[in-house]
Amino acid sequence: MDRRAFVLAGLAALASTALARSGAPPLMLAEVYRRGMPLADYWVSEKYDGVRGYWDGKRLWTRGGEPVAAPAWFTAALPAVPMDGELWAGRGRFAHAVSTVRSQTPNDVAWRQMRFMVFDLPATPGDFTARLTVLRKLLPITEAPWIVPVPQLRATTHEDLQALLDKTVRMGGEGLMLHRGGSLYRAERNTDLVKVKPYDDADARVVSHVPGRGKHAGRMGAIWVETPDGKRFKLGGGFSDAERETPPAIGSWVSYRYNGTNPSGLPRFARFLRERPDLAD
Structure with missing residues (x-):
């Protein structure tokens, strides 16, 4: 050798x-x-x-x-x-x-x-x-x-x-x-x-589900997520009907798209992209 x-x-x-x-x-x-x-x-x-x-x-x-x-x-x-x-x-x-x-x-x-x-x-x-x-x-x-x-x-x-x-x-x-x-x-x-990339994206952990209203009654309306640095915000857009019926589990990781950040550092116009089971602890 x-x-x-x-x-x-x-x-x-x-x-x-x-x-x-x-x-x-x-x-x-x-x-x-x-x-x-x-x-x-x-x-x-x-x-x-x-x-x-x-x-x-x-x-x-x-x-x-x-x-x-x-x-x-x-x-x-x-x-x-x-x-x-x-x-x-x-x-x-x-x-x-x-x-x-x-x-x-x-x-x-x-x-x-x-x-x-x-x-x-x-x-x-x-x-x-x-x-x-x-x-x-x-x-x-x-x-x-x-x-x-x-x-x-x-x-x-x-x-x-x-x-x-x-x-x-x-x-x-x-x-x-x-x-x-x-x-x-x-x-x-x-x-x-x-x-x-042609858009901004990042990952966050799901911390809770928000029940849907109106056309989404009886299923998930949005999820609250937490970023690795501890910021929390709600994701309500980007989900398919099937994903609202079976939303990402609490504690799991998801990716989201967004358009820059606001002065507080939170993402602007954040929407769900996909689940990230590969990031599971």
């Missing part, structure tokens, strides 16, 4: 031990892109609409710290190096990705439609550009084409970024991600990682 392989294997062992103790992988989380941000040192890639997956060098975990019961063949070829990525079933197939990843009895047919889109190496030394160089040497793996290194291009201007975003969305994609080339991997939310 050469020195680099020895170091990476050691880092994988440390990452696995730390994860077992903490219960959730130490992941970098994205801020939201705002026009005017300097783009000179950023890489840009597609934002994949799947389930965040963390390979600790031995097994897969969700962002919330749940072990992923992937078939043995899916992970057999993965190197003993911690990897950050997205378990993805293709554009517009978020529900398939979630149901496949959350099943504790792996469905081989369902997993054959999955990809592990790897975009970073959390425990590898160096900045993102250096980690990307290592990643490109590790992947792809000929015998495991479902393990995919995420294509990364250098960002240029805001106008080019918007043109790429429009093209990606027209093709069914969710948006883009920006990684700052000179950044170390920090397990926190910061602007070294930025998401670019």
Whole structure:
């Protein structure tokens, strides 16, 4: 074993031990892109609409710290190096990705439609550009084409970024991600990682249900949610009739869209987007 392989294997062992103790992988989380941000040192890639997956060098975990019961063949070829990525079933197939990843009895047919889109190496030394160089040497793996290194291009201007975003969305994609080339991997939310989408969105936990009135009498009218920083507000729009009949459970996580924030920091015109069972504690 050469020195680099020895170091990476050691880092994988440390990452696995730390994860077992903490219960959730130490992941970098994205801020939201705002026009005017300097783009000179950023890489840009597609934002994949799947389930965040963390390979600790031995097994897969969700962002919330749940072990992923992937078939043995899916992970057999993965190197003993911690990897950050997205378990993805293709554009517009978020529900398939979630149901496949959350099943504790792996469905081989369902997993054959999955990809592990790897975009970073959390425990590898160096900045993102250096980690990307290592990643490109590790992947792809000929015998495991479902393990995919995420294509990364250098960002240029805001106008080019918007043109790429429009093209990606027209093709069914969710948006883009920006990684700052000179950044170390920090397990926190910061602007070294930025998401670019045609709308603002975020996640919150359901704290209560509000009974419906009028045409929604007898079913859910709205839900109260709480953001990770403790802000509470009501979501009443964006639900289908079926979702009002069987609303998101209290304590579960949901995503919502919104149009900026008001002076108090609460989202403006917030409306329900979808449930997020992949974020369950």
